[in-house]
Amino acid sequence: xxxxxxxxxxxxxxxxxxxxxxxxxxxxxxxxxxxxxxxxxxxxxxxxxxxxxxxxxxxxxxxxxxxxxxxxxxxxxxxxxxxxxxxxxxxxxxxxxxxxxxxxxxxxxxxxxxxxxxxxxxxxxxxxxxxxxxxxxxxxxxxxxxxxxxxxxxxxxxxxxxxxxxxxx
Numbered sequence: 001x002x003x004x005x006x007x008x009x010x011x012x013x014x015x016x017x018x019x020x021x022x023x024x025x026x027x028x029x030x031x032x033x034x035x036x037x038x039x040x041x042x043x044x045x046x047x048x049x050x051x052x053x054x055x056x057x058x059x060x061x062x063x064x065x066x067x068x069x070x071x072x073x074x075x076x077x078x079x080x081x082x083x084x085x086x087x088x089x090x091x092x093x094x095x096x097x098x099x100x101x102x103x104x105x106x107x108x109x110x111x112x113x114x115x116x117x118x119x120x121x122x123x124x125x126x127x128x129x130x131x132x133x134x135x136x137x138x139x140x141x142x143x144x145x146x147x148x149x150x151x152x153x154x155x156x157x158x159x160x161x162x163x164x165x166x167x168x169x
Contacts, residue, residue: 093135100126104138112137113147121145129159 003011036043051058058066064072086097095103104124110117112127119125121141128135130152139147150156 022136089126093128095126095135100124100138103135107138111140111143113139113143116140 018024051093083097086095086100089095089100090097108115108117111119119140123142124143125141126135127137127139127144127147147157150160
């Protein structure tokens with residue numbers, strides 16, 4: 001049995017009203033998530049194809065929006081800066097979100113080398129072994145650059161320490 005356009009419109013209105021009820025919200029969201037998960041690869045492929053085919057138009061829209069709404073862009077960047085920093089640290093060093101803050105707190109909010117509580121330059125830095133990738137601690141910019149210039153080599157650091165302890169001053 002086929003339905004008339006009026007019947008279909010009435011049914012669609014009822015479904016929209018039912019979906020909007022607060023008591024049905026969790027069930028509706030779960031069903032939507034389940035349908036989306038079942039078609040995730042298809043949806044992602046279609047979205048990627050659209051972005052690839054419309055790259056110039058999307059870039060221009062983005063530039064125009066940013067030019068017309070600079071205060072919104074600045075507010076968004078400020079609001080999400082730590083989230084993006086956490087994500088970058090997770091990808092680069094394997095630190096889970098919040099682990100950087102925990103490590104800094106475990107160090108008393110200070111550089112692991114010079115014990116300053118005020119990071120300089122580019123702020124707090126994750127120090128890691130370049131051979132193994134293991135994270136050693138959190139350093140201020142100056143200390144991180146300093147041990148980098150000393151090639152992360154304990155023998156070179158020891159030689160520099162001996163030099164500084166000498167009678168050169």
